[in-house]
Amino acid sequence: MSNNIVDEFNAYRSKMNEKLLADKNKIVKRIFNLDTNTYAEGALPKKTKELLGLGNSLVLRCDDCVRYHMEECFKLGIPKEEVVEALSVSLLIGGTIVIPHMRRAYEYWEALETYES
Amino acid sequence: MSNNIVDEFNAYRSKMNEKLLADKNKIVKRIFNLDTNTYAEGALPKKTKELLGLGNSLVLRCDDCVRYHMEECFKLGIPKEEVVEALSVSLLIGGTIVIPHMRRAYEYWEALETYES
Amino acid sequence: MSNNIVDEFNAYRSKMNEKLLADKNKIVKRIFNLDTNTYAEGALPKKTKELLGLGNSLVLRCDDCVRYHMEECFKLGIPKEEVVEALSVSLLIGGTIVIPHMRRAYEYWEALETYES
Amino acid sequence: MSNNIVDEFNAYRSKMNEKLLADKNKIVKRIFNLDTNTYAEGALPKKTKELLGLGNSLVLRCDDCVRYHMEECFKLGIPKEEVVEALSVSLLIGGTIVIPHMRRAYEYWEALETYES
Amino acid sequence: MSNNIVDEFNAYRSKMNEKLLADKNKIVKRIFNLDTNTYAEGALPKKTKELLGLGNSLVLRCDDCVRYHMEECFKLGIPKEEVVEALSVSLLIGGTIVIPHMRRAYEYWEALETYES
Amino acid sequence: MSNNIVDEFNAYRSKMNEKLLADKNKIVKRIFNLDTNTYAEGALPKKTKELLGLGNSLVLRCDDCVRYHMEECFKLGIPKEEVVEALSVSLLIGGTIVIPHMRRAYEYWEALETYES
Numbered sequence: 001m002s003n004n005i006v007d008e009f010n011a012y013r014s015k016m017n018e019k020l021l022a023d024k025n026k027i028v029k030r031i032f033n034l035d036t037n038t039y040a041e042g043a044l045p046k047k048t049k050e051l052l053g054l055g056n057s058l059v060l061r062c063d064d065c066v067r068y069h070m071e072e073c074f075k076l077g078i079p080k081e082e083v084v085e086a087l088s089v090s091l092l093i094g095g096t097i098v099i100p101h102m103r104r105a106y107e108y109w110e111a112l113e114t115y116e117s
Numbered sequence: 118m119s120n121n122i123v124d125e126f127n128a129y130r131s132k133m134n135e136k137l138l139a140d141k142n143k144i145v146k147r148i149f150n151l152d153t154n155t156y157a158e159g160a161l162p163k164k165t166k167e168l169l170g171l172g173n174s175l176v177l178r179c180d181d182c183v184r185y186h187m188e189e190c191f192k193l194g195i196p197k198e199e200v201v202e203a204l205s206v207s208l209l210i211g212g213t214i215v216i217p218h219m220r221r222a223y224e225y226w227e228a229l230e231t232y233e234s
Numbered sequence: 235m236s237n238n239i240v241d242e243f244n245a246y247r248s249k250m251n252e253k254l255l256a257d258k259n260k261i262v263k264r265i266f267n268l269d270t271n272t273y274a275e276g277a278l279p280k281k282t283k284e285l286l287g288l289g290n291s292l293v294l295r296c297d298d299c300v301r302y303h304m305e306e307c308f309k310l311g312i313p314k315e316e317v318v319e320a321l322s323v324s325l326l327i328g329g330t331i332v333i334p335h336m337r338r339a340y341e342y343w344e345a346l347e348t349y350e351s
Numbered sequence: 352m353s354n355n356i357v358d359e360f361n362a363y364r365s366k367m368n369e370k371l372l373a374d375k376n377k378i379v380k381r382i383f384n385l386d387t388n389t390y391a392e393g394a395l396p397k398k399t400k401e402l403l404g405l406g407n408s409l410v411l412r413c414d415d416c417v418r419y420h421m422e423e424c425f426k427l428g429i430p431k432e433e434v435v436e437a438l439s440v441s442l443l444i445g446g447t448i449v450i451p452h453m454r455r456a457y458e459y460w461e462a463l464e465t466y467e468s
Numbered sequence: 469m470s471n472n473i474v475d476e477f478n479a480y481r482s483k484m485n486e487k488l489l490a491d492k493n494k495i496v497k498r499i500f501n502l503d504t505n506t507y508a509e510g511a512l513p514k515k516t517k518e519l520l521g522l523g524n525s526l527v528l529r530c531d532d533c534v535r536y537h538m539e540e541c542f543k544l545g546i547p548k549e550e551v552v553e554a555l556s557v558s559l560l561i562g563g564t565i566v567i568p569h570m571r572r573a574y575e576y577w578e579a580l581e582t583y584e585s
Numbered sequence: 586m587s588n589n590i591v592d593e594f595n596a597y598r599s600k601m602n603e604k605l606l607a608d609k610n611k612i613v614k615r616i617f618n619l620d621t622n623t624y625a626e627g628a629l630p631k632k633t634k635e636l637l638g639l640g641n642s643l644v645l646r647c648d649d650c651v652r653y654h655m656e657e658c659f660k661l662g663i664p665k666e667e668v669v670e671a672l673s674v675s676l677l678i679g680g681t682i683v684i685p686h687m688r689r690a691y692e693y694w695e696a697l698e699t700y701e702s
Binding site: 364368370374376378379407408414 | 529548549552553555556557559560564565567568570571572574575578
């Protein structure tokens, strides 16, 4: 069952991103390009940047953004303990309003862990 | 299938708005009245005001508000290119956190275009 | 049917909170403890504090937080008229962007009223 | 010295509100009218409503709104302990990001207490 | 005196933007480039785009962004009545929390009108 | 001159924090305690956690929080290039609305670099 969450999320994301990019709007195209480049290895390691992306997304309470960065963290092999610690910083900064989003973040991480490819 | 999104959204919206207004709360009633008047022709044309409503809604990341103003823009015959340009301004101002809401905005616009009345 | 909304919300909430607390993260644990203590009788009566929790949640546009505090208000026997008045303060302060969340708040209150235990 | 904060805030607020209302914009005028009516005695007592206005303002991190509602609370004779408890609910819900605004809220309350009319 | 607000804002903005761009960070540089291009004539006229930038900024309660777009609107010769109407849409959508930012917006517009070059 | 910004910020922060803690409110006291513990060495190194605190603060557009975490990053010897990279992630995620806060962040970093103790 957990494949569903992951697969559905990624399928919808890919399908719609394609449509957004099919239009000839330059701003959209460039922001998408930037989005890919921003998390590349730089002065900070890729892992730290993905944790930053995750933390920022949680504090801004964007479930889909949290899912995306969770998946990137998972693929990079960041252990759950580190991911949870990053989330906990956002919980303190963002307050209890963040809790419902943290519940959904945990659900997605679990789905990633039990995903059968 | 696309009728579903549009019809479901509008049915739920109408049904619940009725309930909100059935209560005798003055603030709620007056805010709803204001909401209708605000987007009327004025110093600015109706179209510009709906684009403002759309842009503000996207930047505040309110999916239902985005849907509502998309539908108004669609009914006013604003071409997709203009709607997308307004969305792109909000994307730049609001950052990548806005992208998931833009995906859903595109999905709704497509549903409006393929809607069979 | 209304039992579904209430039961589903509480079941998911309990299940995931348990998982969040199963991890040994101290910040998460302490924030959860604080969350329980904050709404206890104090200088302000419990009812006022739950209305504050509800109003703050609406203005921050967190549907799950709104649901949680609505349920607490309902259990404390706060009449609908008072709850709606608290919501209307948040509507004025937070603007029309709050309306979609208010619709869902009303739906949940109705579900609580018709809940058959 | 504390008179300065209070007097400056109120002088600027009055002067600019007058200018906002001097324009013939209906939305602005009606929102201002609503703003006055919302906090009147109703299903909830005036004090509870001012505490709601204060809590919502803190969680939305609006210093001037916090100041305005603090002053209303002060005039209504709400004891500091109750005001602080309302603020603490907002601190928990809104997280540590709220702290800088709470510092400024305390400063304003102190100015109100030492104000010499 | 009104020259001070305008001149100070622009001097600080220019000085610090230069420092931000002096660093070799690509993301910063590209976002700044995009920022310039986004408000150029396109499917929507320049004026509409500046009003969108202004409305989005107000609803997000960013005083400096409001000032920047007010100045652009002023330079484009958009009459005050239209600017105020755009602000009023944001006031309705964003709620009374927006009022303090609207006061400062009015102050800046007045400064622009009385500016002696 | 740059000593002024740093010294003023820290003096005001200390003075007001003391007042906040002088009251007997438990929530406030515990949130402050948590705030100290959260950024300690853990599964993630202290430096990563301060960068997370900084990034989250920027994306939430809290100038004082940004200043606080900048100072912590500075004391930990994190090079400017890394700090800027963390800020740039927040700029992309949070959008151009973040720029004014980034200008003030740069100003504070410069003040830290030229601080004479």
